[in-house]
Amino acid sequence: MSITRLELQNYLDGMLRVSEISDYCPNGLQVEGASKIEKIVTGVTASQALVDAAIEAKADALIVHHGYFWKGESQVIAGMKKRRLQALLSNDINLFAYHLPLDVHPEFGNNRQLASLLGIQNISAVSGVKPVGVVVHGNFEEEIEGSALQVKLQKLLGRDVLIEGPVSKPISKLAWCTGGGQGFIEQAVELGVDAFITGEVSEQTVHTAREMGITFFAAGHHATERYGVKSLGEHIGQQFDVPVEFIDIDNPA
Incomplete structure (x- = not known):
């Protein structure tokens, strides 16, 4: 055909x-x-x-x-x-x-597909961030420790994953933005989530995660x-x- x-x-x-x-x-x-x-x-x-x-x-x-x-x-x-x-x-x-357009699509988008891979539920877009859906948040059915989520990400994505902030903190609510979304970490903090996942990390992102008490994961731009x-x-x-x-x-x- x-x-x-x-x-x-x-x-x-x-x-x-x-x-x-x-x-x-x-x-x-x-x-x-x-x-x-x-x-x-x-x-x-x-x-x-x-x-x-x-x-x-x-x-x-x-x-x-x-x-x-x-x-x-x-x-x-x-x-x-x-x-x-x-x-x-x-x-x-x-x-x-x-x-x-592919990052934010509600079915085939990168954010939606990463959520499906990780088993994240109750997905919704972070308000005030354009385009709608570029940063999203949701929750796990059961809490998972930061270090355990790091291992899960590494297994699913097939690459090393950087973790910063409180590594043993239980994670229930989280936000994520695939690719180069590290600049949205403060919006994630404002949501009151336990963790933020993105692809890349910048020097200042590490300090933000440590000082604001959010578990941060840089899982790879390409991989996510x-x-x-x-x-x-x-x-x-x-x-x-x-x-x-x-x-x-x-x-x-």
Whole structure:
């Protein structure tokens, strides 16, 4: 089976509410390729390694969370950017990228998928943070100590997880933001939650966690954002009866 580029673009843009969400990059089709799509590859970041893997898989479309053309970057098409674009264009591969729209989606979003992985319940968005759903909170059915949650995260995500703050404190209520969400730790504290999970850590985040008594986990930007694009691809494959392959390019960050 196959789908046209326009059909896929319209479906994804509509479902992910692209027109409603302001972002730091264009969401949707970023590089035009073949009009007929018979194989799709999904992945976290449109690195050269993932582009090469999509070529090897004979994909007509690549769907990622981190694409190209970020606000503030050089507009010159040279070096690394030239090589990536040249590979996509010469192999007629469409590149679709969904950043914040994929973070916040209530079913396929990164935050929702991490919650499902951890068994978090009663999920709701933190009010006042835009776009709605970029930071969320919920609770575990049973309390878990911080050090035990660290072990659980490491097992599920397959990577080392940094823990700071009170490591043995029982955790029931928590907030989370996949990727680079460490700057939201104070909003998490204001909610009165026991813990905050995100992908990255900054120097000041450690002091905030220690001084404000919240257990903080940095579980990896890449690791916490594998699951949104993977679940989105699985949905597309079922919806349109098109083969979809998730390819995970290792990234320790």
